Amino acid sequence: MVKVSFLQKILFVYCTLFLFSVTASYPQQWDITEKETVFVRTDWNNSNGLPVNTVFRTAQDQNDFIWMATEEGLVRFDGRSFKNFNHSNHPNIQTPTFNDLTASQTGGVFAANSNALVHASFNKLEVYNSPRELGPVRFTSITETSSGEVYLGTQNGLLFLFHESEFKEVYRPESMKIGYIRELEDFGDHLLLGGINGLFSFDKNSGKFHEYDLLSGKDVKAIQITPDLDVYIGTRLHGLYLHKDGFVTKMEFPKEKDLGEISALEYSSVDKSMWVGTTSQGIFKIRGEELIAYPDLSKNLNEVWNIFEDNKEALWTSGLGIGISRFSQSTLEILGEKSGLSHGVILATLEDSKKGLWLGTPGGGLNRVTSNGVQHFTTKEGLSHDLILSLAQRGNELFIGTGNGLNRIDLNTLKIDNDFFGKLNFEEEVIYSLLKDSKNNIWVGTNNGTLSKLALDGTLKTIELKNELLDAEVIFGMEDSNGLLWFGTFGNGFFSINKQEEVHHYPIYDIAPSQMVTGILEDTEGDLWISTPDGLILHSNGQIRIFGKKNGFQFDGIFKMIPDDDGLLWMSGNHGIQNTSMAQLMELKKSKDDNHRIAFTLFDKSDGLKNNEFNGGFHPAGWKLSSGKMVFPSMEGAVIVNPKKIKEQNPLASPYLESLNFENQEMLISNGIHVPAGVNFFNISYGNIEFDKPNSIRYAYRIKELGSQWIDNENRTKAYFTGLNPGKYEFQVRAEQFGVFSEITSVNFTIDAYYYQTxxxxxxxxxxxxxxxxxxxxxxxxxxxxxxxxxxxxxxxxxxxxxxxxxxxxxxxxxxxxxxxxxxxxxxxxxxxxxxxxxxxxxxxxxxxxxxxxxxxxxxxxxxxxxxxxxxxxxxxxxxxxxxxxxxxxx
CATH class of the missing domain: 1.20.120 (Four Helix Bundle (Hemerythrin (Met), subunit A))
Incomplete structure (x- = not known):
């Protein structure tokens, strides 16, 4: 493939969910569809921090921490680090197995282990062991009512109320054999109880129990209540049931998708649908009469034990022995082979005047994408070659630069002009770049180091390039606001051509050793920004400067620059897509500090890309569509960015402070911490809640009394100190992500002194x-x-x-x-x-x-x-x- 070393790195999954509301009419005619997941998947297990591979239940507290009930403890997760609360670090916890948990209205979570109720909030734990007079019990489920009462179900079918720090056994008739209570849900004046013997309700006012006959004897494993008070009931062997308007009915599915073994349910607030987890068939979604399967989502997912949707609409799944996975919604779209393209790798891109999106490939010819589908153009249809590197439109003509000369397509008929190829002397030449200027000339750059001008009347003129530009491979072209033409080369810098067709060469080997120019952008002041594999060059008043990572760029090598309608500049490269505001770029231009930093946002695999590598070294290597969207060619499909859809990032949360640690001792953070006299070495641990890109957060800290200078701690979450004199100090820490700083978090502490140090x-x-x-x-x-x-x-x-x-x-x-x-x-x-x-x-x-x-x-x-x-x-x-x-x- 041509210019493989400059193919960019970023990709996204193109996929749209069609979910419809549930009706009460069963059986029904199901519309069975299969969708590529729209989520970015991240997995955790005991090899990358999760204490154990089996997670029974997941919940999120008011501070956005994710909590997990596992057989090895109650686990708190911030997106990067796991903190485990169990019997080894909290003696009041007598057994490490936590069977269920629920978010608490007052903050934190309530969790049930075998013999205790635990309330956990950040790093504070309150343990309420069941009193001996209640006898041996094993708590297996938990729920908190709207009034703040906590109910717990047990393995032997007993129901307990925990209120005002006391346990009370709730009466139940001996004739009603509830058995193992797996599920507890608050349902207005009632509680719904699901277990191995069916579905039951408990009237909190009268204390009476009721059994639902249709589910009698059926093993209920999941209960989920919608905001409309519809109740979905999943059973181990008998499928899915719906409780609606006081009646319970079974939901019948087609035989080919017989959802017989339901193990998890979760209501989705995104589209008012229901996630369904099974023991062997993966994960589905139900909306209206549509049953959607997600093969990618279900990949490597054994028996699903839990599904949870967090406050950022990301999906958490866990199952038997596989750890836990998070699927975040992608903000990007992907057009790839699954979308009907002839090839997965995309090179040149262009939108024609009829809103057809043209995508060139390295061996699959040319694709035209419209709302009606994808149309292929290959050598079978008359192209001279299936390697497509460049595109340009003039009137109703589309010019195609191929691995074997120049082709043309009539946009009215979408027919390839086979006679056109033979008229031009480009046979056996690779056409790297095509540019239409304001005079309707088509400029053609080839692999033989020639630059030619194809006039509107069909005449072809080769521009004479001298000295260092002899045999230069032209891979990019643009026209500035003054009508001056600029061209980038593969190894000879860039050059300009004025109206008299005089050539002025600009070598850049002093600051950009690659000498390769992949793009040129003119700003509002008439200065040029030149993208290279070595960084972004500013050409202003005859002077050149280069900027890169030291100035906040997420990567140096840039292939294509596209400004959007909201003042942001998007740049593709080998590590994804980065953007910054044009206003900040102008600040960088005016700054005399070579290390001046500006803010960038990076989009990579964590945002939905299948591959971070984008493609460049030909023209055009990206296009702004008439809709305001942008398309960038990548190694795995055409990546479509919708700036309007990509909302402004949520403000970066302030770091939280965890503990002060010394000599294998941990002191939980609170104002008034005292470090004992004689302790000369200690550290303060902190963190941040970030699930999408936790490793992209950098931290800086300082001791206020020692000066105003911040110490860059990169992405480390511990600050180490040694040799501080006794006295009072204030520790401050802040987070930074893509150039955006969080608020400062601080804590006061005192280093105690020996009497002779007072x-x-x-x-x-x-x-x-x-x-x-x-x-x-x-x-x-x-x-x-x-x-x-x-x-x-x-x-x-x-x-x-x-x-x-x-x-x-x-x-x-x-x-x-x-x-x-x-x-x-x-x-x-x-x-x-x-x-x-x-x-x-x-x-x-x-x-x-x-x-x-x-x-x-x-x-x-x-x-x-x-x-x-x-x-x-x-x-x-x-x-x-x-x-x-x-x-x-x-x-």
């Missing part, structure tokens, strides 16, 4: 250290002051000693001085005064010598006396002067 202890330590420091400082200061004082005292003592010595010396000098003074005084008073007085007396005598009568000495003698006294006085003065000089020298 703030008070630290304060005391700081205070102690402060006091000790203050004491040491004081001691050091005192010691220093003491030393300084001692040094000061010593210095002052030395000074005092020196001063004392100086004083002593001064005193000594003073004493000497005083003594000198004393000597002077004494000399003056004693030695000095005597001679002086004598001299003065003698002088007086001499002065008055003549007046004295009795003077015995002569004047000479007196003068001698005066002389001698003067000499004596002089000696005294000399001695005194010498002492004074000596004293002065000592100083």
């Amino acid at each position: 703030i008070w202890f630290k304060i005391l330590i700081i205070l102690f250290v402060f006091i000790m420091g203050f004491g040491v400082r004081t001691l050091i200061i005192n010691k220093r002051l003491k030393v300084e004082l001692q040094q000061k005292i010593k210095s002052q003592t030395n000074d005092l000693h020196a001063k004392n010595e100086s004083l002593m010396m001064a005193l000594a000098h003073l004493e000497k001085h005083n003594k000198l003074l004393e000597d002077v005084a004494w000399t003056q008073s004693h030695q000095f005064r005597g001679p002086l007085s004598k001299i003065l007396g003698m002088v007086e005598v001499l002065k008055n010598y003549d007046n004295y009568k009795k003077i015995e000495k002569t004047k000479a003698e007196i003068l001698k006396e005066i002389e001698m006294s003067s000499i004596e006085l002089d000696q005294i003065l000399r001695k005194l002067n010498l002492k004074l000089e000596e004293h002065e020298a000592e100083r």
Whole structure:
């Protein structure tokens, strides 16, 4: 097959349900049909998480969790992980076998195991064991009434009422042998009981039982009540019965579809029909007079034990030893061989002006699909080859590029023009692409590396391609708003041709090593988006940039781009179909951040595709229909996307928080969680409820107190922490799917501290250290002051000693001085005064010598006396002067 490496990956099941309302007229003429399932199937068993392969009953609670009653416990499921509640992790549960369950009006589910009633809500469990005074009982069925009362049936036919946390045995006449109660259903003022001995009703007001004679002795395995209060009763060996307007009648089916062994029933709110599960023939649907079989739905499904339709209209089935399966409704349509196409692989696509859808195949020729059916065009009808790679319409002519030249079909007659093939020189050439321009020229690209223009008058001109475009295989063409033609090649980038037919080449090997261009799209600003196997290239103002997974794309390799009427751009590739809004694409164009991310939605097998691989490398590899739908060719049929039908995705639910785990201990999440002191490593587990694409959800978390940066945890559902200091924290987690973020879920927790890690202890330590420091400082200061004082005292003592010595010396000098003074005084008073007085007396005598009568000495003698006294006085003065000089020298 040509360009197999670029065939895209996505597929859907094309199938429509015809279901009609049930009537009360039996027997009736059944319209037996067989439909390909419209559901996407996902299976779980004990090899991929389900604890056990046998599931007895399924229900969904108000939080959207799916609960399963199994022989190995009560199981909660979020689409990705199973949580099992049994005797090993909840000691109050004495036996692991749960036989039945029902959704509770107050949230969660009520479940019945062999000897207890259990109310489960998220990760909280309340277990009510049957009291001993009731004797040995085995609960086998359960229902909750509209008034909130819970009834339980048992293996031996007893009926119990559980109300206000107490069990009460309901009276029943001994003559009425109900036996094993498999089914309990609330029916207004009555309860319906089904078991091995038939169908019974219990009047809740009078306490009386009633037996339905038509079902007496018949093993009733399923009861289902419709909103119109019609009651369907399935039996193990006697088929299906209907209770309507107070009467019970048996529903008769054709022998070839004799539904004798009914094991499960489920009312479908989608189309007001009834699902019917059997023990050996699979699953059917009843609506009106139509009985629909689903071979694909019933494949590998043994005895059906339970059927359940969830709030997203998905179907859950379980059976004997096969686990559980979910069938979600596909939003896509598939046209394949089962739809009448000549081949399962589709290549080129085109819708003609008469609303006929043309589909080219790699060996089955050409198909035209209308509301009247499928018409085939092959070599038998005159095509030159059954490999169809390209299509184009001009007026009432359809041009077909084949593995052997160019063909033409008249759209009025739908006849192949056999003469046309021989007129053109395309024999033995593979026609990869066809493009009709605004001037009604048909541009033809071939495997021989030529590009030709077929004019309206039938003339053919080959465009001269030079240099790197020599022998380039043209696989795509488009005309922009300015009339400029653009072409993509298989290995030479892309090029343009202007009105003068001048060629301008754009190699892209620097950013797209494949050099292959599969599509070109012009945006509202006149810039070009070029699809390649390496990513999406933006050509703007002569500059090129490439975008891919780092920018939020679900895959890099893009084959075909089709914008819808609501502003979304759809892109096919090897991994399915992805879409984003043109507004976000324009944001990406204007962003200067090469890692700027935008939101994408991916459609793959989980949405109904049989194969994720789409096809590209020829033209046109996709088409927007006049109805607004889009068709993409894939490896398993033509995939039809109806944007109007594909509703906007439900808002991504916020993650739920499960538990905080450390050292093999699990602490259920609640505000006020305390992590014991000394725990340095722990994790917080969380999840999200998503059944269609659970593995596509990514998570990011953070500790608010540690910063605003989110930690990308990819699709892991545990956040690990180590080395957090004691204190209070807030854990936050958010989910992201296809670029859309959920609301933040958070929980507060506290890491406890040892006494020596508490703030008070630290304060005391700081205070102690402060006091000790203050004491040491004081001691050091005192010691220093003491030393300084001692040094000061010593210095002052030395000074005092020196001063004392100086004083002593001064005193000594003073004493000497005083003594000198004393000597002077004494000399003056004693030695000095005597001679002086004598001299003065003698002088007086001499002065008055003549007046004295009795003077015995002569004047000479007196003068001698005066002389001698003067000499004596002089000696005294000399001695005194010498002492004074000596004293002065000592100083």
